[in-house]
Amino acid sequence: MKRILWFRRDLRVKDNPLLTYEGEVLPIFIFDKEILDLLQSDDRRVNFIYKSVVKLKSDLRSIGLDLKVFYANVEDVFSYLSTFEFDEVVASGDYDEYAKKRDLRVSHKLHFRYIQDTYIFKHNEILKDDGTTYFVFTPFYKKAKIALGSKNIDEIQRVKQTLFSSSYEGLTIVEEDQEISTKELRLENIGFEAKDLEIVSPYEKLEDLVEKLPKYKEDRDFLNLAASSGLSVDLRFGTIGIREILRRVLELENAESFIRQLIFRDYYAYLLFHLPYIEHKNYKYAFNGIEDEEKFRAFCEAKTGVPIVDAGVRELLKSGNMHNRVRMVVASFFTKDLLLPWQWGESFFAKYLLDFDKASNVLSWQWSAGTGVDPQPYFRVFNPYLQSKKFDRDGIYIKKHISELRDLDSKYLHNEEYLLNNKIKDYPKPILKHKEAAKVAIEIFKA
Ligand SMILES: Cc1cc2nc3c(=O)[nH]c(=O)nc-3n(C[C@H](O)[C@H](O)[C@H](O)COP(=O)(O)OP(=O)(O)OC[C@H]3O[C@@H](n4cnc5c(N)ncnc54)[C@H](O)[C@@H]3O)c2cc1C
Numbered sequence: 001m002k003r004i005l006w007f008r009r010d011l012r013v014k015d016n017p018l019l020t021y022e023g024e025v026l027p028i029f030i031f032d033k034e035i036l037d038l039l040q041s042d043d044r045r046v047n048f049i050y051k052s053v054v055k056l057k058s059d060l061r062s063i064g065l066d067l068k069v070f071y072a073n074v075e076d077v078f079s080y081l082s083t084f085e086f087d088e089v090v091a092s093g094d095y096d097e098y099a100k101k102r103d104l105r106v107s108h109k110l111h112f113r114y115i116q117d118t119y120i121f122k123h124n125e126i127l128k129d130d131g132t133t134y135f136v137f138t139p140f141y142k143k144a145k146i147a148l149g150s151k152n153i154d155e156i157q158r159v160k161q162t163l164f165s166s167s168y169e170g171l172t173i174v175e176e177d178q179e180i181s182t183k184e185l186r187l188e189n190i191g192f193e194a195k196d197l198e199i200v201s202p203y204e205k206l207e208d209l210v211e212k213l214p215k216y217k218e219d220r221d222f223l224n225l226a227a228s229s230g231l232s233v234d235l236r237f238g239t240i241g242i243r244e245i246l247r248r249v250l251e252l253e254n255a256e257s258f259i260r261q262l263i264f265r266d267y268y269a270y271l272l273f274h275l276p277y278i279e280h281k282n283y284k285y286a287f288n289g290i291e292d293e294e295k296f297r298a299f300c301e302a303k304t305g306v307p308i309v310d311a312g313v314r315e316l317l318k319s320g321n322m323h324n325r326v327r328m329v330v331a332s333f334f335t336k337d338l339l340l341p342w343q344w345g346e347s348f349f350a351k352y353l354l355d356f357d358k359a360s361n362v363l364s365w366q367w368s369a370g371t372g373v374d375p376q377p378y379f380r381v382f383n384p385y386l387q388s389k390k391f392d393r394d395g396i397y398i399k400k401h402i403s404e405l406r407d408l409d410s411k412y413l414h415n416e417e418y419l420l421n422n423k424i425k426d427y428p429k430p431i432l433k434h435k436e437a438a439k440v441a442i443e444i445f446k447a
Contacts, residue, residue: 001021001022001023001024001087001088002023002024002025002026002084002085002086002087002164003021003023003024003025003026003086003087003088003089003090004025004026004028004081004086004088004089004090004110005018005019005021005025005026005027005028005090005091006028006029006030006089006090006091007027007028007029007053007056007067007091008029008091008092008094008238009092009094009117009118009236009237009238010092010117010118010238010241011029011049011052011053011055011056011237011238011239012056012059012238012239012240012241013056013059013060013062013063014155014240014241014244015155015156015241015243015244016117016156016238016241017092017115017116017117017156018090018091018092018115018117019063019156019158019159019161020156020157020158020159021090021159021161022159022160022161023161023162024161024162024163024164025065025161025162025163025164026068026081026084026086026163026164026166027060027065027066027067027068027163028067028068028069028070028077028081029053029056029067029068029069029070030069030070030071030072030074030077031049031069031070031071031072031171031190032072032073032074032102033071033072033073034073034074035098036190036191036192039192041191041192041193042192042193042195043192044195044197044320044352044354045320045353045354045356046187046190046192047187047192047194047195047197048197048199048233048237048354049237050187050190050192051197051199052199052237052239053067053069054185057069057168057185063158064163065161065163066163066168067168068166068167068168068172069170069171069172069185070171070172070173070174071171071172071173071183071189071190072172072173072174072175073174073176074102074105074106075105075106075109076174076175076176076178077174078106078109078110079109079178080174080178080180081110082109082110084164086110087111088110088111088112088113089106089110089111089112089113090113090115091103091112091113091114091115092114092115092116092117092118092238093114093115093116093117093118093123094118095123095269095272095273095276095358095359096272096279096358096359097276097279097358100276117238117241117242118235118238118242118269119242119265119266119269119270120144120148120151120242120243120246120262120263120266121144121147121151121266121270123269123270123273123274125147126140126143126144126147126266126270128143133270133274134267134270135271135373136373136374136375137264137267137374140263140267140270141260141263141264141267144263144266144267145259145263148246148250148259148263153243153246153247153250154243154247155243155244155247156243167182169182170182170183170184170185171183171184171185171186171189171190200230202231202234202239202240203240205229205230205231205234206229206231206240206244206245206248208229209229209231209249209258210248210249210252212227212228212229213249213252213253213254213255213258214253214254215227216228216254216257216258217254217256217257220257220324220325221324221325221391222325222391222392223323223325223326223391223392223396223397224392224396224397224400228324229258231245232355232357232360233354233355235265235355235357236354236355236356236357242262245262246259246262265357265359265360268359268360268362268363268364269359269360271359271363271373272358272359272362272363275373278362278363278366278372278373279358279362280343282366282369282371282372283366283371283372283373284371284372284373285370285371285378285445287371287444287445288341288342288343288371289335289339289340289341289342289344289369290339290340290341291340291341291344292338292339292340295338295340295431296338296340296344298428298431299313299334299338299340299345299348300313300348301313302314302317302402303428303431304333304338304428304430304431305419305427305428305429305430305431306333306384306385306419306430306431306434307388307395307398307402307405307413307414307419308326308329308330308384308385308387308388308392308397308398308413309329309330309333309384310401310402311326311397311398311400311401311402312326312327312329312330312401313330314401314402315397315401316349316352316353317352318401319354320352320353320354321353321354321355322349322353323397325387325391326397327349327364328364328368328382329382329384329387329388330345331345331364331365331368331369332368332381332382332384333382333384334368335365335368335369335370335441336368336369336370336381336382336437336438336441337381337384337432337434337437337438337441338431338432338437339437339440339441339444342365342366342368342369342371343365345365346361346362346365349361349365370445378442378445378446379442379445379446381438381441381442383434383438384434385414385415385416385434386414388413388414389414392413393410393414394410395408395410395413398413399413402427404424404425404426404427405424405427408424416430416433416434420433
């Protein structure tokens, strides 16, 4: 058999099922022009992917294989490759709308084999006893935990593969008219600037996590404790396998809360698979926010005057990350206090988050908006001041990201009255009064 191994969300050699297909193989990665053309040239995520692809190529070389890296529209690549008589293309499954449509189009040119890698379970592995889908997390979680007990998560063993004869140097550019050219494999050659992006090995993060696990549950919500794993970006791009993580933590004490988060991630992907329309539309309630460009601009520019919200947005813009607790506070403020459409917030996060994952992002935004699958009641609105008082009492996180507030006594960071009535140099007053805004939101949802 002659196969194309399409690396996408599995940018690693270790424990990768793509390397279990015997015979002649052409490992490929595609910098998809259709996606890249929409991004700004300083995109951090593209930098992360680029570095991961360079490492993958080198790791594949060390086991006698290589990686052919394309810069092109996906269909143009497969039109070109379909002339080489491959038997099939093998890739791990991806559930968002763009990916599904793209894969369907490719499958019209070449036999397409989906493999299971990105998530713990296949989309049809955790079902109710009557064979239907779960729409509530707790019973899904219970069933998933039982299934995990008997799941084979042993390390996948590589088999003998021979490399398809081709040129693996540089970046292969395929034009729509099938004209082929080659450039050096550099970020600049796909239209992006190299950024100073520190990449920590996911294996190091995993070992760190083992140390942190005893206090993970207790500490993970506190903004300056760095108590979580930081593995979301690696799970997104498969620079470490989910099975590897499970093998390391499953037998440990105190791993329950962390494993619950991993299962949450699976659950969100499962829901997106079974309810694809929720990528764009509410699962429940007709109300979908009120479009207001001015409020949206204040939010995007971190000028709402609500310290924890602005700090979160600045963290995101600066680093491509945002603490999970802050994501929840920010998304609640966006959808309930500002009453903006959750889709706008989802797109903003999608643009900047290094770990952006369609399923986790959409479902989390719908959870915050109260429009999602979860039984999250619409009247649950986070009070941003109480949240920051609880999880950033000394204002360490807020002051780290908002230099204008560094000299302010920390107790005022959580005091709406003070912020509304006192002028702070270079920092705006709160754009709204939380209690009033929350009341309006609840009334609208109730109606
Ligand atoms: C509005 C909003 C948007 C979000 N968007 C994304 C996104 O685009 N991509 C993304 O990976 N996560 C998203 N999350 C979930 C969560 O914030 C991140 O997964 C987490 O901050 C990553 O940090 P960590 O790796 O240290 O997590 P840990 O606490 O170490 O958790 C381990 C892993 O479990 C998964 N996980 C943790 N929390 C959640 C959760 N609430 N939902 C789903 N999976 C979870 C992640 O893969 C994470 O790496 C979002 C949350 C909110 C509230």
